[in-house]
Amino acid sequence: MRGIVYRVGILVLILALRRTHSAPMKQMRQTASFMVKFGYMDDDGKNRGPLDPNSAEFRSSIRSLQRFGNIPVTGQVDAATINLINTDRCGVKDPPSDGAGRFTLQGSRWKRTDITYRILNYTKDGIPISQQRRIFKKAFDLWQSASALRIREVYSGDADILISFVRQKHGDPFAFDRRGGTLAHAFYPHNNRGLSGDAHFDDDEHFTTGTKDGINLDWVAVHEFGHSLGLEHSNVKESIMYPWYKGYVEDIKLTNDDTQGIQSLYPMPTPRRIIPTTKITTTVTTTRHQSPTPRPTAPTPSIPVICRSTVRYDTVFVGTNRWTFFVVGDKFWIVDRQLRRRGPYTITSYYRDIKVPLDAAYLNKKGNVVFFKGSEFWEYDSKRVLRNSGQITRYGLPSALANMDAVFTWERNKKTYLFKDTQYWRYNEDTQSTDWGYPKGIKNAWRSLPNHINAAVRWVNGRTYIFRGKQYLKLQHRKVYMERGYPQEIAKRWMKCNSGDEKDRGFASEDP
Numbered sequence: 001m002r003g004i005v006y007r008v009g010i011l012v013l014i015l016a017l018r019r020t021h022s023a024p025m026k027q028m029r030q031t032a033s034f035m036v037k038f039g040y041m042d043d044d045g046k047n048r049g050p051l052d053p054n055s056a057e058f059r060s061s062i063r064s065l066q067r068f069g070n071i072p073v074t075g076q077v078d079a080a081t082i083n084l085i086n087t088d089r090c091g092v093k094d095p096p097s098d099g100a101g102r103f104t105l106q107g108s109r110w111k112r113t114d115i116t117y118r119i120l121n122y123t124k125d126g127i128p129i130s131q132q133r134r135i136f137k138k139a140f141d142l143w144q145s146a147s148a149l150r151i152r153e154v155y156s157g158d159a160d161i162l163i164s165f166v167r168q169k170h171g172d173p174f175a176f177d178r179r180g181g182t183l184a185h186a187f188y189p190h191n192n193r194g195l196s197g198d199a200h201f202d203d204d205e206h207f208t209t210g211t212k213d214g215i216n217l218d219w220v221a222v223h224e225f226g227h228s229l230g231l232e233h234s235n236v237k238e239s240i241m242y243p244w245y246k247g248y249v250e251d252i253k254l255t256n257d258d259t260q261g262i263q264s265l266y267p268m269p270t271p272r273r274i275i276p277t278t279k280i281t282t283t284v285t286t287t288r289h290q291s292p293t294p295r296p297t298a299p300t301p302s303i304p305v306i307c308r309s310t311v312r313y314d315t316v317f318v319g320t321n322r323w324t325f326f327v328v329g330d331k332f333w334i335v336d337r338q339l340r341r342r343g344p345y346t347i348t349s350y351y352r353d354i355k356v357p358l359d360a361a362y363l364n365k366k367g368n369v370v371f372f373k374g375s376e377f378w379e380y381d382s383k384r385v386l387r388n389s390g391q392i393t394r395y396g397l398p399s400a401l402a403n404m405d406a407v408f409t410w411e412r413n414k415k416t417y418l419f420k421d422t423q424y425w426r427y428n429e430d431t432q433s434t435d436w437g438y439p440k441g442i443k444n445a446w447r448s449l450p451n452h453i454n455a456a457v458r459w460v461n462g463r464t465y466i467f468r469g470k471q472y473l474k475l476q477h478r479k480v481y482m483e484r485g486y487p488q489e490i491a492k493r494w495m496k497c498n499s500g501d502e503k504d505r506g507f508a509s510e511d512p
Contacts, residue, residue, distance in 0.1 A: 031077055034085045038243075039093035040065050067385055068094055068235045069244065088215070088245040090223060091174055091185035091202075094233050095383060108189045109230040109265045110160065110197070115151045118159035125207045127217065135209060136163060139221035142240075142252070143229055146259045147266035160192070161228050165203040176202040183245060184220050186227035197228040212248040219249055226258070230265045234258075235383075260345055264334070267342045306333055306341075307497035313467055313490070315406070316455040317361040319369055320382035324459065326494070330356045333495070337460055339512065341495055353386050354378050360407045360455070362416070365429040370395070375402035396432035400439070401425060406456035408464055422451045448473070448482035465512070474512075488512075 035041040040061045059075035066073045071080040119136060122129050133153070140151040169175040172195060174185055179202075186199040201207070201220065208214035219240075226241050234241040239257040254262075306326070315327045324335040325347075332350070333343035347356060351371065360372045364379070368387060371378045377395050379388040393399055397418070404420045415435075416427040423439035424446065442449055455467040464475040471487035472494070491497040493512045 030085060031082075035061055035065070037093075039095075068233075070235055070237050084244065088180060088183055090220075090227075090233070090243045090245075091176070091182035092227055092233065092243070094243060108191075108196075110149075110189045111192055113148050113150060113266060115149055115161065115197075115229075116154045116159040117151065117161040117163060118154050118156075120162055120164040123165045123201065123203055123207050123217070125214070127207065127209055131209060132217070135218050136221055136225075139218065139225050142222055142254055143225060143262055146254055146268075147262045148268055149229070149262075149266050161197040161199060161225075163199050163201075165201045167203050170200065172200070176200075176204065179204045179206070183215055184224050186224040188227060189230050199224045199228055215245065216248045218252055219245070222252055226262070229262065231258075231261045234261070256349060260349065264342060264345075306495045307491050310470075311491075312469060313455050314357045315359065315361045315371075316457045316465075316467055317369065318363050318457060318460060320363065320367055322460050324457065325361075327358055327361070335494060339494065339496065351378070351380055351384060353389065360404050360418070362407045362409060362457070364416070365409070365414070370407075372404055372407065375399060396434070397427065398425070398434060406453050406466070408456040408458045410464060411458060411462045417456075419453055419456065448475075459512075472512075 041058075062077060062081065063073050063075045065084070066075075066081060069081075069084045071084055072078075074081075117136070117140065119133065122132050127135075137153065143149060144151050167176060168178065176182055182202060183205055184199065184201040187195045187197060190196040199221075201217075201224070206214040207217040207220070209217050222240050231241050233243040234257055236242060236255065236257045237246075239255050240252070241258060241261065306328075311328060313326050313328055315325075317325050317327075319325055322337065326333045326335065327347055330347055331344040332347045333341055334345070335341050347358075348354060351369075354371045355373045355376065358371055358373050362370055364370050367382060369380050371380075372392065375391055377389060377392050377397075378386060379395075381387050388395070391399075392401060401418055401420055404418050406419045407416060409416045409429075414429075416429060418425045418427060419442065420439075422442055424442050425438045426435045427433070428435055442451055449466060450468050453466055453468045456464065457467075458464050466473050466475070467490060468487075470490055472490050473486040473488075474483040475481070476483055
């Protein structure tokens with residue numbers, strides 16, 4: 001039934017597109033099919049009338065495609081869009097179609113770092129089998145070299161990732177389309193069983209290596225194995241995970257975008273610092289007395305920035321993926337729901353337009369992340385596309401809030417509170433304005449809060465946390481009072497510094 005609805009939806013869209021006479025019928029058919037196939041429009045036809053290519057919904061979907069393809073955003077099926085649709089590409093769907101991001105994590109990963117792969121068969125396009133094996137090994141080595149993964153080939157029995165060359169219908173729901181169009185696809189790690197991680201190459205393609213002719217197997221392999229390890233597509237054209245085929249590349253390397261993506265899933269372990277043994281040397285004078293040279297002082301192991309007592313976070317916020325970002329200058333660390341830490345990463349590589357150091361940031365009612373710096377703001381959607389920016393007055397805030405200290409949305413009334421020095425404002429997301437009667441003194445209402453706070457966040461457990469200096473406190477649920485037992489040390493509870501202590505490890509599954 002789902003397939004029938006899918007075909008009816010496509011037919012209705014094609015007929016609607018035909019009425020526009022803006023492009024040939026064949027191209028309109030390709031556009032309609034492409035938009036559904038790669039996730040830019042729904043494929044179930046539920047609650048739909050005729051799909052009008054001039055409708056806001058369709059134009060929004062086209063804009064999403066254009067943003068992701070990094071082409072001019074017009075909302076029209078123009079020449080650049082047609083060219084993008086007709087370009088060979090990976091068969092995996094693009095991320096949700098409300099925008100584009102840099103590296104994207106679809107939510108699953110391998111539960112261990114020792115991964116095996118097995119090649120079930122080979123293409124008969126003239127590439128020697130030994131060369132194909134080297135291509136696949138080199139592709140995995142690229143991802144391995146930038147992460148904590150250890151990936152090896154096995155020659156029989158079970159393997160985590162199965163590699164095969166297949167044609168058209170081949171036993172999964174995603175049939176290939178003969179030569180051209182879809183080149184290959186791979187499955188995410190998901191539950192680490194069955195098809196999880198498997199990579200399928202369309203054997204109707206003419207795969208080659210070391211030449212501009214045909215389809216470069218080297219590039220396609222590196223791209224598909226990125227999916228096998230847990231990465232979604234990226235809208236960075238230079239990235240390996242950009243979905244559209246870019247032609248022969250002589251020396252394939254991971255970009256910073258790719259590296260940050262794989263390290264977000266499988267961060268490199270921190271190397272142990274080895275203190276070298278230093279020999280005592282002697283010098284001989286003319287009187288033949290020996291004077292030992294002083295032994296050098298052993299170097300002190302460096303303390304991570306986030307574990308130093310002097311660290312002050314510019315802002316702390318929960319992102320659209322429910323990870324918590326701790327930001328210092330142009331660096332940030334990610335902390336997940338289990339308080340596992342990753343990083344540091346560069347914040348301006350993640351959110352390209354912002355200025356650092358930031359003043360504050362929060363996740364607003366629309367599910368967008370809003371950053372504040374001085375008198376400016378930047379609002380990004382779930383795929384890190386800049387949706388709004390400018391002076392904070394454009395966001396509905398008074399100019400007096402320039403250089404604010406912190407912002408959070410309170411669970412009690414879903415209102416947004418902004419803090420600066422000794423005052424706070426209440427902001428209404430619906431009217432995009434501050435409420436009447438503000439600002440007010442922090443001590444008049446938030447009795448246990450200090451003035452001049454550094455950051456605040458409504459965390460994934462619905463509780464509000466306030467950060468000041470090296471400590472933090474937790475507000476009582478739906479109340480303006482601080483929980484008993486606070487303040488506590490940020491480094492110890494959030495960052496797991498000194499986690500060698502058995503007592504500290506127990507906090508890993510508890511709320512901070």
